[in-house]
Amino acid sequence: xxxTGFCLRTIVVVLLLVGGCGFAxxxxxxxxxxxxxxxxPEQARSYGTLPATTVxxxxxxxxxxxxxxxxxxxxxxxxxxxxxxxSLPDESVIVIGTVVQFRKVDxxxxxxxxxxxxxxxxxxxxxxxxxxxxILGATDRGVLYGTFAFLSRIARGESVVSLNEFQAPSASIRxxxxxxxxxxxxxxxxxxxxxxxEDRHVRSDLTRVTEYARLLASIGINGCTATNVNADLHVLxxxxxxQLARIAAAFRPxxxxxxxxxxxxxxxxxxxxxxxxxxxxxVANWWQNEFDEVYRQIPDFGGVVVKADSEGQLGPSVYxxxxxxxxxxxxxALKPHHGVVFYRAFVYNHHLDWRDPKADRAxxxxxxxxxxxxxxxxxVIVQIKYGPIDFQVREPASPLFGGxxxxxxxxxxxxxxxxxxxQRHTVFLVPMWKQVLDFxxxxxxxxxxxxxxxxxKSFHRPLGGYVGVANVGLDKDxxxxxxxxxxxxxxxxxxxxxxxTPEAIIDEWTRLTxxxxxxxxxxxxxxxxxxxxxxxxxxxxxxxxxxxxxxGSHYGPAPQSQERNGWGQWIRAEDEGLGMDRTISTGTxxxxxxxxxxxxxxxxxxxxPDDLLLFFHHVPYQYKLHSGKSVIQTIYDLHYDxxxxxxxxxxxxxxxxxxxxxxxxxxVLAQLTYQASHAIVWRDAINDWFxxxxxxxxxxxxxxxxxGRVEAEAMTLTGYTVIDVVPWEAASxxxxxxxxxxxxxxxxxxxxxxxxxxxxxDSQYFDQNNGVSxxxxxxxxxxxxxxxxxxxxxxxxxxxxxxxxHRTKGLALRPGDMIRIEGIPDSGERAPLDYIEIHxxxx
Ligand code: GCW
Numbered sequence: 001x002x003x004t005g006f007c008l009r010t011i012v013v014v015l016l017l018v019g020g021c022g023f024a025x026x027x028x029x030x031x032x033x034x035x036x037x038x039x040x041p042e043q044a045r046s047y048g049t050l051p052a053t054t055v056x057x058x059x060x061x062x063x064x065x066x067x068x069x070x071x072x073x074x075x076x077x078x079x080x081x082x083x084x085x086x087s088l089p090d091e092s093v094i095v096i097g098t099v100v101q102f103r104k105v106d107x108x109x110x111x112x113x114x115x116x117x118x119x120x121x122x123x124x125x126x127x128x129x130x131x132x133x134x135i136l137g138a139t140d141r142g143v144l145y146g147t148f149a150f151l152s153r154i155a156r157g158e159s160v161v162s163l164n165e166f167q168a169p170s171a172s173i174r175x176x177x178x179x180x181x182x183x184x185x186x187x188x189x190x191x192x193x194x195x196x197x198e199d200r201h202v203r204s205d206l207t208r209v210t211e212y213a214r215l216l217a218s219i220g221i222n223g224c225t226a227t228n229v230n231a232d233l234h235v236l237x238x239x240x241x242x243q244l245a246r247i248a249a250a251f252r253p254x255x256x257x258x259x260x261x262x263x264x265x266x267x268x269x270x271x272x273x274x275x276x277x278x279x280x281x282x283v284a285n286w287w288q289n290e291f292d293e294v295y296r297q298i299p300d301f302g303g304v305v306v307k308a309d310s311e312g313q314l315g316p317s318v319y320x321x322x323x324x325x326x327x328x329x330x331x332x333a334l335k336p337h338h339g340v341v342f343y344r345a346f347v348y349n350h351h352l353d354w355r356d357p358k359a360d361r362a363x364x365x366x367x368x369x370x371x372x373x374x375x376x377x378x379x380v381i382v383q384i385k386y387g388p389i390d391f392q393v394r395e396p397a398s399p400l401f402g403g404x405x406x407x408x409x410x411x412x413x414x415x416x417x418x419x420x421x422x423q424r425h426t427v428f429l430v431p432m433w434k435q436v437l438d439f440x441x442x443x444x445x446x447x448x449x450x451x452x453x454x455x456x457k458s459f460h461r462p463l464g465g466y467v468g469v470a471n472v473g474l475d476k477d478x479x480x481x482x483x484x485x486x487x488x489x490x491x492x493x494x495x496x497x498x499x500x501t502p503e504a505i506i507d508e509w510t511r512l513t514x515x516x517x518x519x520x521x522x523x524x525x526x527x528x529x530x531x532x533x534x535x536x537x538x539x540x541x542x543x544x545x546x547x548x549x550x551x552g553s554h555y556g557p558a559p560q561s562q563e564r565n566g567w568g569q570w571i572r573a574e575d576e577g578l579g580m581d582r583t584i585s586t587g588t589x590x591x592x593x594x595x596x597x598x599x600x601x602x603x604x605x606x607x608x609p610d611d612l613l614l615f616f617h618h619v620p621y622q623y624k625l626h627s628g629k630s631v632i633q634t635i636y637d638l639h640y641d642x643x644x645x646x647x648x649x650x651x652x653x654x655x656x657x658x659x660x661x662x663x664x665x666x667x668v669l670a671q672l673t674y675q676a677s678h679a680i681v682w683r684d685a686i687n688d689w690f691x692x693x694x695x696x697x698x699x700x701x702x703x704x705x706x707x708g709r710v711e712a713e714a715m716t717l718t719g720y721t722v723i724d725v726v727p728w729e730a731a732s733x734x735x736x737x738x739x740x741x742x743x744x745x746x747x748x749x750x751x752x753x754x755x756x757x758x759x760x761x762d763s764q765y766f767d768q769n770n771g772v773s774x775x776x777x778x779x780x781x782x783x784x785x786x787x788x789x790x791x792x793x794x795x796x797x798x799x800x801x802x803x804x805x806h807r808t809k810g811l812a813l814r815p816g817d818m819i820r821i822e823g824i825p826d827s828g829e830r831a832p833l834d835y836i837e838i839h840x841x842x843x
Pocket of ligand 1: 179187188229230307311346390391418
């Protein structure tokens with residue numbers, strides 16, 4: 001039996017060994033997908049005819065970057081150093097330059113297709129009797145993109161002879177938003193501190209910023225806002241602009257334009273005016289002066305992103321002005337300099353009345369922005385989150401995409417996994433994004449998929465495209481998890497070409513990141529492609545969004561936090577049924593914001609796809625899905641299925657040992673192992689919660705039944721006291737034990753009553769971030785295992801964020817054996833323990 005086969009048969013009980021590993025992984029991930037790892041001799045031989053020389057047709061910062069990259073890549077992968085020449089030599093050569101420049105060398109050359117914007121061409125041809133490889137762009141930036149594409153082919157083992165590849169991006173806007181604060185923190189960032197800022201200054205060493213720009217350029221990203229959309233009022237201060245100019249200079253060699261976030265109240269709050277009314281001419285002048293100065297210092301400044309009237313950010317509503325008024329006053333100041341405004345449609349009231357059955361946060365963006373269609377200036381891009389709520393694990397596409405036909409639009413996707421496991425869980429989001437981009441809004445009965453709308457094709461708009469919230473940080477691997485980099489890569493690739501499949505994207509990324517071994521590529525791809533369905537299955541099924549703690553960390557399970565507050569992420573889970581009625585006929589009317597054809601899908605429960613049913617409809621627990629199964633049984637089954645899939649990721653990863661360097665192998669193993677443990681926490685919390693609410697037992701007898709589980713509160717305790725965990729579903733039986741304040745060490749003991757044999761013991765505990773407790777496991781007084789609670793998880797409490805487990809393998813147990821756990825607390829973390837589970841040994 002293969003290892004994987006074994007794993008698949010035992011996934012339900014495959015558990016965990018996570019002692020002592022945090023998530024600030026060191027290791028070898030810094031180059032991400034630009035590793036240029038040495039190819040094996042056989043593969044390298046197939047590039048034997050590659051020219052030995054490269055010529056650059058002009059001198060510019062971007063062309064220099066392109067040539068430097070080419071030399072670096074070829075040297076890394078093939079061990080050959082290309083000769084760099086200034087003019088065409090009498091030999092075979094790789095030519096780097098624009099089409100216009102090359103036509104000066106060869107006037108007979110015409111590209112087979114017109115190149116404009118950031119497009120490029122890779123072509124094999126003959127010149128002066130020699131074979132030449134052309135890397136040509138319409139612009140210098142296109143040449144750089146072409147160079148990265150050429151190197152990517154070699155890294156993935158693809159041929160570079162007889163080239164005839166033409167590539168043009170789907171949309172002109174391909175931007176990243178970073179939510180970095182000037183103090184060096186990153187809002188919803190899980191990859192360490194800011195690469196840009198520290199202590200309210202731009203860092204003196206911007207090496208990581210240049211490296212970031214290089215990564216972004218390699219996937220076709222052409223702009224990046226560096227500051228949080230919850231904007232700092234001082235970002236345009238006179239003493240700060242020269243510092244921003246240093247970031248722009250670090251971006252420039254890679255063709256990435258700098259932008260920042262601004263707050264519409266700046267003219268009043270820091271600008272010395274007594275108003276920020278967008279229709280006041282003093283306000284207009286203020287913005288004009290500010291941006292004139294910005295462009296004096298940063299001539300290629302890209303533009304700004306604006307969050308207003310949202311989550312406490314002031315906005316035009318203060319003066320009863322519209323979002324268009326606010327966007328336009330800034331846009332007009334940018335216009336002479338060719339800058340753009342990204343105005344976010346993430347505008348909603350977070351003090352909604354949850355008792356009002358007609359209230360619906362999902363309606364907000366369309367209700368506010370649809371009436372403004374046509375009122376925005378032509379350098380304003382309305383930036384729309386993909387769904388109507390907020391980056392949930394599944395949402396329908398925002399109806400606003402179809403609701404703006406005379407306005408430039410960009411789709412906002414979240415690369416940082418705020419609601420999808422915060423990079424402690426591997427969740428490859430490209431399949432989700434792809435579904436949204438492919439979704440046909442059927443505006444006016446036509447074919448208007450979102451990828452065409454944002455590209456400006458559907459409504460003939462000049463500007464538009466993609467914005468990804470990345471939030472990379474100083475961690476070596478940028479995002480805190482090697483596998484999460486596939487999301488950054490995939491975002492860029494989709495923005496360039498939304499016709500690419502998730503399978504093709506992950507195949508590229510895996511080859512570039514881990515090499516070309518077919519077995520390893522296949523297994524890593526399987527983990528990635530199955531990771532969104534797995535995560536959805538244990539965190540937010542049937543359109544319930546993500547049942548996380550929306551009032552705090554947005555991380556672990558806390559389904560009740562959705563309800564009875566003003567945030568409007570309600571799921572309306574009652575004892576008789578669940579789901580939000582958003583229909584036109586009986587609900588909030590949200591469905592009416594879609595085109596007539598799309599309304600037909602969502603207005604009735606029977607037409608709505610199962611995976612969005614509860615987003616649109618309130619149904620009884622016994623409602624039968626298209627699958628024929630009841631809603632409640634589906635909830636139970638999917639949670640078991642999701643946790644089992646997560647366990648299988650560990651098995652798949654183990655099976656590629658030896659194909660990945662040891663550092664990355666063990667770091668990813670620790671991450672996936674933790675994920676599998678937290679998937680069990682999610683599974684039990686959500687299933688227990690719905691079981692208590694619905695009263696409907698699991699047909700398969702699993703929910704609430706845990707063979708081998710011994711609750712900590714039922715053990716013989718010394719020094720430990722029993723507490724109620726909040727929320728109750730985060731702990732088995734709603735209770736845990738914590739070591740009393742005065743105690744230096746506490747114990748919990750139980751007698752083993754099973755048959756003699758080999759066993760493994762899972763200890764379920766809480767790993768808070770306000771201490772590093774130690775646990776020790778004794779069998780009849782013999783110390784058999786010890787581990788620290790040293791993960792970095794986002795809470796100081798025992799709850800769904802901190803719940804995790806540790807496996808002790810290979811214990812020979814006999815009836816009457818005494819199993820004792822000793823907990824040694826550390827400051828605020830009182831060695832909290834939930835239960836132990838004793839299973840017959842699996843291996
Ligand atoms: O989802 C919410 C996040 C906030 C974020 C906001 C937004 C920057 O929890 O942290 O603020 O979205 O997108 O503006």
